Structures are given as structure tokens and as C-alpha cells.
Amino acid sequence: MLEKYKQLMYERIEKTISGWSDRKAVQENELFQFFESVKETAGTIGMEELSKEAEKNLAYLDEESDQLWKEDKWTQLTERIQNESAGGDLPSIHLETAAAIDSVPSQDVPTILIIDDDLEFVSSVKAVLKGNYFQVVTAVTGEKGLELFYEINPGVIVVSNTLPDGGGLPLLNQIISKAQKDLIPIVMVSSEGSTEHRIEAYELGALDFIGKPINPSVFVPFLRNRLMQRENILRHIQKDYLTGAYKKDALEPEMLDQLEKIKLGESARFSFALADLDFFYSVNQKRGHAHGDEVLRELVRLFLQMKKPEDKIFRSDGGEFAVVLPGKSAKEALAFLDQWREAFTQKCGVTFSAGLLSIAGKTSLLEGQITVQAKKALFHAKETGRSKTVLYEEEESESYMQGQLNLIVVDDDQIVRELLKHHFTKRREVNVQSMTIKTFEDGISFLESDWYRKDQQYMILIDRVMPKMNGLEVIKEVRERYGGKNILICLLVPRQGESEITQALAVGVDDFMMKPFNVQEVASKIDRMTERTFS
Known part of the structure; x- marks a missing residue:
């Protein structure tokens, strides 16, 4: 797979240098942008030696200078790059390493x-x-x-x-x-x-x-x-320090135990729920993390106060908890979750949504499948109003509102665009939301496109350095036109870009990612940002 992008890199380098040869001179800032792009992209696709050579050339260039360089001068910088891109000494281990990282x-x-x-x-x-x-x-x-x-x-x-x-x-x-x-x-x-x-x-x-x-x-x-x-x-601690709930790595053994009891006839049923605090990210932002911690503690304290001896609660991630209710039917579990939510909301002024699954009789479902189905029901509860419990029904699951995340990549580097598009088109989902991906080669074409719908959610990855209109200018325009309620923006920056961090925060950047990066790193960033903001 990476060989395709390696070949694209070779072709882009040769095309650029060939175009320069037809000109009398090249501006210094154009040279800077070219070598910076090669450095970042080569690093992203595992071509480490080429990335290092491009980085060395940046030391001789000023990003702001419009000084003209004639061919006999700029070829001193491009000669080594061309040797590298011709495959001189780019060991294949770099490509193998990059692929291995992305597959983990x-x-x-x-x-x-x-x-x-x-x-x-x-x-x-x-x-x-x-x-x-x-x-x-x-x-x-x-x-x-x-x-x-x-x-x-x-x-x-x-x-x-x-x-x-x-x-x-x-x-x-x-x-x-x-x-x-x-x-x-x-x-x-x-x-x-x-x-x-x-x-x-x-x-x-x-x-x-x-x-x-x-x-x-x-x-x-x-x-x-x-x-x-x-x-x-x-390994010797069973419970979450903050809340007193069981740790999430104790959930799988508990689920397997409940399934085994049903299989052996020792139990007739159990119910499983995933409960997630509504707008918990906003709670932390408005009231502070210390208050958020107290809300989490109170949620678990009320559960432990209301539960039966055999019921258990596990902290999953952030404001999400898993609940195992042995012996409870779907009706009984729904009633318990409603009572728990009511008591919690009265106490803390915060609500939670839940996805519920009831397992009765012998089942072929595996522990992982149960969790996925409960997650889908939870997401449907979020999408249809929050502060409710949705019982997963197989025959109705196709009609569940799964929501859609629109991923937009704005980068003048064709290789970066294609690499991300290939990965996320294949993946198709983020946090059980379906995903679409669109790519744009510059900020102007993005802004002029018909990309925005106010009832949908967006994650925009945008490069800082682009021709025509730089990333910060594009972000400022997006925030002025559409605000930030349903749009997350991650700025892709080179390691030398620290001077613009404050400016980027001021125009509305939500997060940063440094180039070069691997695709798994981008996927993890998107998972975290969308889960905390759109839940």
C-alpha cells in the first residue's frame, strides 16, 4: 500500500523540479514550502531518509523571503533530494515500520x-x-x-x-x-x-x-x-480510584461469567447497559474538572446505594459506565435505570443516556457483540433527545439513528489527502457513527464548496501551510461563518510552527497535530475529539 504513495512522492518531486527548470528563477519562500512539504509527507509514509534530507535544506531558507534563486543555486539543494527519491538508499525497513505502526x-x-x-x-x-x-x-x-x-x-x-x-x-x-x-x-x-x-x-x-x-x-x-x-x-487493584466502580478490564470476565451461567442453566437472564453522561465535556469546561470528578463519584455512589447485591458497575472511559444486572429482565432493568437517572439528575442537575440489552436463554452472542449492540442503542438515545434509555431490539436496529460524522481534509499535499481518504473510506465508522470523507487541495476550493449542513457534525483536518490561503485564514473564515457548535478543527503543523500556536487558538483551533504523523495517530485523535464533544 505504501509503495503507491512512495511512487507518488517520486513523481511529485520530479514534476516540481522539472517545472522550476523552465523558469529563470524560483522564489525562496516557494523553495521553503516545497522542502517543508517533502519533509512532512515523506515522514508520514515512512521515508525517513528523504524526510531528513528535506529538513536539512530548510536551514538554508527563510519562509518569508521572496529572494530569487537561480537554477545553479537551487539545484545544490535539490540534487540530494533527487538522489534520495530515485531510491538510492531508502531502506525498505522504514516502510515496513510505518505499516506495522498503523496496523496496531x-x-x-x-x-x-x-x-x-x-x-x-x-x-x-x-x-x-x-x-x-x-x-x-x-x-x-x-x-x-x-x-x-x-x-x-x-x-x-x-x-x-x-x-x-x-x-x-x-x-x-x-x-x-x-x-x-x-x-x-x-x-x-x-x-x-x-x-x-x-x-x-x-x-x-x-x-x-x-x-x-x-x-x-x-x-x-x-x-x-x-x-x-x-x-x-x-493488576492487584480492582476498582477505579476516583469513583469506586470496578475498572473496565474487569468487565469482560464478568460478562463471560454471566454468559457461562446462562449456558449451564444456573441463570435465566441478565441485562447489560452502557450509561454515558450527557454533555459531560461541557460540564468539565464550564465548572472545572474537579466538579466533573464529583459528578462521577455521585453517579456511582447513587448506583451502589440503589442496586441489589449482585449488580455491578464498571467505569469504561470518561463519563461512560457499564452496568451488569444479573437476573433482571428488560422491563426491570429499564425501571432501575430510570430511577437511577431521576435520583442522579435531582442531585447533580446532570442527565445520562443509556443503551440496554437483555440476554435471556441460550445465546450465540459474544461479549464483544453485546457491547457493540448496547453502544448502538446508547448512540440512538443520544441522537433522539438524550436523558433516556433505549432497549436494543434486533428487528428495529436498522432504523436506529446512527448519526454521521463528516471528515474534511484540507491539504495541498496529494499524498496526505489520498492516504487519509483511503484509510477512513475503508474504516467507515467513528464511535459507531457512520463517516463520510471529503478532501480539498486548498482553502479557497473548500470554502467555495457546498460542504456545510447545520444539522450535521464535522471534523476538519487542515494544513497550516498552503498556497493561496493559509490554514489559519481558512479557520477564521469557517468560525465567522458557521461558529463552532458542530465543527471541530484540528490544525496540522510542522515542528517549527510553535510561534503560531497562540494565534491558532485565538482563531478557533480545537487541537493540533504535528507532521509527520501516521494514520493510526490521526484516527485516535478523531476518536477522542468527537467522543468528548459530540456526546
Whole structure:
């Protein structure tokens, strides 16, 4: 599959350079955009040597300069690129590695959260970790880092000793305090490795302190060591620290046990539900994560107060919980969920939606199928008004409103557009929502198209650097025309783009992703952003 994109890269390089040869001179900013695009795209499709050569050339160029370069001068930069693109020494291992990373399901890959506005450091560490089968999530501000912390449950957090925004020490303390409760190792990094900085880090509660630059050959086994230690501890803990619900990895054994009891005739039925707080992301945004934590605790406390001894609750992710109700029929389970919701809403002023499945008699359903069907019923409850329970009925499931996510990619790089379109056309779903994907080669063609419907949901991936109209200009126009209620925007930025982060936030960017990236990384980002915002 990647060989196709490798060939497209060769053809694009040759076409561009051939076009330059017919001109008297080329502007410096055009050269910069070309080499930056080659660097990012080559890195995305696993052509690491070509990406490195393109990056070296950027050091000789100014993005803002319109100085003219004649052929005898610009060929000094393109000669090595052409040699690389001719296949000189691009080892196939890079392509194999990229394919292997993309094929690994995100939930099986250890996740490292990095909070630092030093994009050069973040990008280099990210490349090392991705090459060693870690999933990396990054934040350029402490506030965004805290938000992601609550969403993704990372295995390790790597954080700068000076948070890159106005949150300062209180925000750093909040991150460290939550990490300690969740038994997540905090690794503090700093360009200052003095004894005073180390003492300060340990007094704040960091488990480790590492000076920049890091040594990759030591850092990777170090992280694996910390992850292994955490897993060994968690293996002996059954319940979620925050809420007291069972952890989600205890759900599968419980479901298998209930199915086995039905098979052996020891039980006639059980009911299973997925309950998810409505607009929980807004609760956290408006009232703060500390209030959100209290809401979660109260939800579980009320369940434990109202349940029968055999009933169990499991925390799944964020504001979603799984409930197993042995012996309860669909009617009894519906009544219980309604009573639980009413008590919770009276207490907290927040509602939840639920998808319910009742299993009676011998069944061929597997544990995973039960969860998927309950998820579909839950999503139907969300789509038809929220604050309700939908009972999954096989004969009616085709009519369930599954919703649709419209993914839009705006990037002048044909290879990036085709790579993402191929992946998401094949995938077809995000969080049980159906998905469509459209691609545009520049911002003007996107804005002039008939793309928007106010009753639909959109996720836009947009490149920062494009001809005619740059990504920030496009985003500003989108926000002015359509607002932000049903539109999420992720800006694709090069590692040198840190100076524009503040400006991007000001025009309405929801999140960032650094180029180069792999497709699985994009998929995980979309999953997280849409689940937290559109639920």
C-alpha cells in the first residue's frame, strides 16, 4: 500500500523540479514550502531518509523571503533530494515500520502524554517513541494537557517543569495530584538540570526528573520500566480510584461469567447497559474538572446505594459506565435505570443516556457483540433527545439513528489527502457513527464548496501551510461563518510552527497535530475529539 504513495512522492518531486527548470528563477519562500512539504509527507509514509534530507535544506531558507534563486543555486539543494527519491538508499525497513505502526490497534499501544511547548523536543521524542510502538499524545499548554489527561488515561506523563501557559504552579500541582491518585508516573523534563531543579521536581511529586536533551537509547527502556511497574501495581487493584466502580478490564470476565451461567442453566437472564453522561465535556469546561470528578463519584455512589447485591458497575472511559444486572429482565432493568437517572439528575442537575440489552436463554452472542449492540442503542438515545434509555431490539436496529460524522481534509499535499481518504473510506465508522470523507487541495476550493449542513457534525483536518490561503485564514473564515457548535478543527503543523500556536487558538483551533504523523495517530485523535464533544 505504501509503495503507491512512495511512487507518488517520486513523481511529485520530479514534476516540481522539472517545472522550476523552465523558469529563470524560483522564489525562496516557494523553495521553503516545497522542502517543508517533502519533509512532512515523506515522514508520514515512512521515508525517513528523504524526510531528513528535506529538513536539512530548510536551514538554508527563510519562509518569508521572496529572494530569487537561480537554477545553479537551487539545484545544490535539490540534487540530494533527487538522489534520495530515485531510491538510492531508502531502506525498505522504514516502510515496513510505518505499516506495522498503523496496523496496531490504538488501545493495545502504551500511551505517553507529553506536555511541553518546545516543539523541537516534542517532535524528536515523538518520533523516537512512535518508532518503538508507543502512542504519543501531545499538548502545547498545561490547560490542554490537563484536559487530555482526563480523556485518555495515559500510561506515563512527560511534562515540562515550567508549564507553557499562565496556569503555572497550581495547574502543575493539579496534574501531579491526579497522576498520583491514578498511579501514573510523572516524568519532569527540563533544559536546566541543576540540583535545585531536581529537588523542586521531586518536592512537587514527580517520580523522575530528566534533563534535555534526552538519550533515546535510555529513554525508551526507562519508559517501558515505568509502564511495567504501573501495570504490576494495577493488576492487584480492582476498582477505579476516583469513583469506586470496578475498572473496565474487569468487565469482560464478568460478562463471560454471566454468559457461562446462562449456558449451564444456573441463570435465566441478565441485562447489560452502557450509561454515558450527557454533555459531560461541557460540564468539565464550564465548572472545572474537579466538579466533573464529583459528578462521577455521585453517579456511582447513587448506583451502589440503589442496586441489589449482585449488580455491578464498571467505569469504561470518561463519563461512560457499564452496568451488569444479573437476573433482571428488560422491563426491570429499564425501571432501575430510570430511577437511577431521576435520583442522579435531582442531585447533580446532570442527565445520562443509556443503551440496554437483555440476554435471556441460550445465546450465540459474544461479549464483544453485546457491547457493540448496547453502544448502538446508547448512540440512538443520544441522537433522539438524550436523558433516556433505549432497549436494543434486533428487528428495529436498522432504523436506529446512527448519526454521521463528516471528515474534511484540507491539504495541498496529494499524498496526505489520498492516504487519509483511503484509510477512513475503508474504516467507515467513528464511535459507531457512520463517516463520510471529503478532501480539498486548498482553502479557497473548500470554502467555495457546498460542504456545510447545520444539522450535521464535522471534523476538519487542515494544513497550516498552503498556497493561496493559509490554514489559519481558512479557520477564521469557517468560525465567522458557521461558529463552532458542530465543527471541530484540528490544525496540522510542522515542528517549527510553535510561534503560531497562540494565534491558532485565538482563531478557533480545537487541537493540533504535528507532521509527520501516521494514520493510526490521526484516527485516535478523531476518536477522542468527537467522543468528548459530540456526546
